[in-house]
């Protein structure tokens with residue numbers, strides 16, 4: 001292992017080996033997490049993770065199941081607040097502003113940092129109302145033509161417009177799984193967030209739908225900052241500029257995606273991406 | 279009676295052991311019971327059921343018909359002059375004979391004929407008891423020996439026992455269904471008799487309800503009008519007041535409990551709320567009549583309003599309180615069943631908690647809530663005790679909740695309380711009202727189910 005070994009015994013060694021390898025902070029950060037710890041009750045799910053996310057990049061988060069990828073992602077827009085018994089320490093900044101600041105209102109934060117969930121979860125409303133939901137509650141567009149426009153552009157950008165333009169009044173829950181996921185993406189970008197968090201957005205989709213969403217991510221990167229959790233290393237390699245590897249709540253290694261996949265520095269990373277583990 | 283029942287139980291027990299033992303013996307001992315198709319106990323059950331069921335049937339039928347048959351015989355054996363007595367007096371006479379036979383005190387004088395008849399009845403009763411035991415023994419030994427012979431290693435005792443058990447289950451459930459059908463039919467036929475006396479249109483569309491029919495033709499002040507509209511209006515008025523109280527409060531408490539309350543608070547508050555549902559309605563009734571009604575009256579006076587001492591408002595308010603737990607508990611279940619993923623989606627878009635509840639959770643839970651509300655309405659319409667005590671008896675056609683009104687259920691009660699002639703229009707009207715109530719609640723329930731189903735398709 002390419003680790004600096006400390007002389008102070010085995011217990012120390014175990015901790016040392018979980019120290020993040022690679023450049024955690026970036027030059028032009030949109031979001032910066034420093035020394036984040038997350039606990040579910042007494043159980044620690046995230047240990048001392050620091051990570052910067054640059055403007056207009058797609059960062060992929062990979063790692064074995066249960067390593068805390070979803071937990072970390074949910075910290076970034078404080079979705080963990082809705083889980084009873086979940087505690088977060090450390091600081092996370094969005095454009096220099098501490099999002100865990102007591103005075104900060106989480107509602108506008110979540111409009112700035114949108115989230116797409118692992119399982120498509122359209123509202124049991126019409127396709128139109130699904131997309132219009134966010135703009136309506138934030139008063140982003142006036143009812144009528146303006147709102148119609150927002151809905152159309154969002155659906156277009158999510159690559160769903162041609163498929164649904166004739167049945168905007170049909171329930172969103174009546175779409176196929178892949179269409180539902182794109183509807184959820186359209187719903188998220190309709191509020192024009194600055195950062196989009198995606199938790200395994202393709203895990204329920206077939207290869208064709210997956211390919212469409214990947215194209216979409218590449219397209220969205222021009223305007224948004226995106227963090228994607230994925231179990232597919234090919235997907236991470238295709239869509240992301242940087243990759244972060246998590247293991248048992250620790251951020252093990254982070255760096256350029258090509259570098260991580262061709263030349264992993266940490267043994268755990270190497271084991272994972274070569275398929276020997278996880 | 280008890281001897282025969284004991285006998286059946288004993289027969290059943292011994293049949294179980296006999297069947298068990300025979301099954302084991304047919305394969306030559308306990309070590310080779312694997313050659314049996316089923317476990318030995320199933321053979322025991324098989325034989326026991328074949329003994330108990332016919333014997334039980336005999337017991338039941340005998341119990342049902344013995345008295346009728348004996349009464350008929352004893353009547354036939356009486357002298358002709360007594361048989362010719364009017365039905366009521368003959369009934370008294372038979373009763374005396376029975377009482378004498380049973381060793382009780384008689385109401386009338388004991389004449390030699392009665393004495394003789396009583397002795398005769400006693401003798402017949404003894405014979406009947408013995409005959410019953412004999413019939414049971416004969417029947418069980420016949421069927422039992424057939425079943426006993428049927429016990430062979432390859433007989434599928436387990437399947438047969440299960441078939442019998444299934445038949446028993448079907449029988450039980452059909453008893454429940456048949457009872458319902460029977461009640462509905464009897465109400466229906468009595469109502470039809472009523473509609474022969476009073477045209478159905480008068481009943482359904484009449485605006486006047488005063489069921490005091492004349493018993494004698496020269497009686498005055500008895501018009502006998504049977505228009506159900508005032509009763510329906512009263513029922514709707516009170517139910518409307520009740521729903522105005524119960525729906526908002528019940529729904530809001532459900533929202534609080536399921537969305538805002540700390541789980542620990544919820545654990546305490548929900549059962550407490552449900553205790554409300556366990557309070558007997560008669561308690562609500564006297565609370566409405568003795569506490570709330572005077573209070574409302576006083577309040578009305580101080581505001582210059584005239585409030586009747588028995589008012590639709592008092593009854594409706596208390597009925598609403600009674601229904602709150604019904605609505606809140608049902609709605610709470612429905613709201614909690616809305617998937618967390620939908621809430622997460624809404625929060626993730628930057629919606630506040632109340633926006634999420636109003637725009638996502640409630641619409642998704644709406645069908646269930648609607649169903650709950652409609653069920654509550656049908657409960658309010660059928661509620662009797664509170665309105666009997668607090669709503670009054672005057673069948674006034676009014677929309678003013680401060681006046682006394684009466685409801686369908688109250689009128690059914692007043693029509694049937696006291697001495698009645700069972701084929702007068704007045705009494706039969708109770709059945710017609712019952713039918714009306716039944717039809718309305720049934721329609722409400724059907725609509726509730728329809729709405730629930732329609733929305734469910736829409737929302738999933």
Ligand SMILES: Nc1ncnc2c1ncn2[C@@H]1O[C@H](COP(=O)(O)OP(=O)(O)OP(=O)(O)O)[C@@H](O)[C@H]1O
Nearest residue numbers: 040043045063064065066067068069070071072083
């Ligand atoms: N609501 C919760 N309450 C308690 N523990 C939780 C909760 N959610 C997650 N955990 C625990 O936190 C750890 C990290 O979970 P997390 O869901 O973040 O993993 P993950 O990396 O997203 O896994 P997967 O790839 O399977 O989605 C796990 O050990 C999990 O058991």
Ligand SMILES: [Mg+2]
Nearest residue numbers: 069070071199
């Ligand atoms: Mg996850």
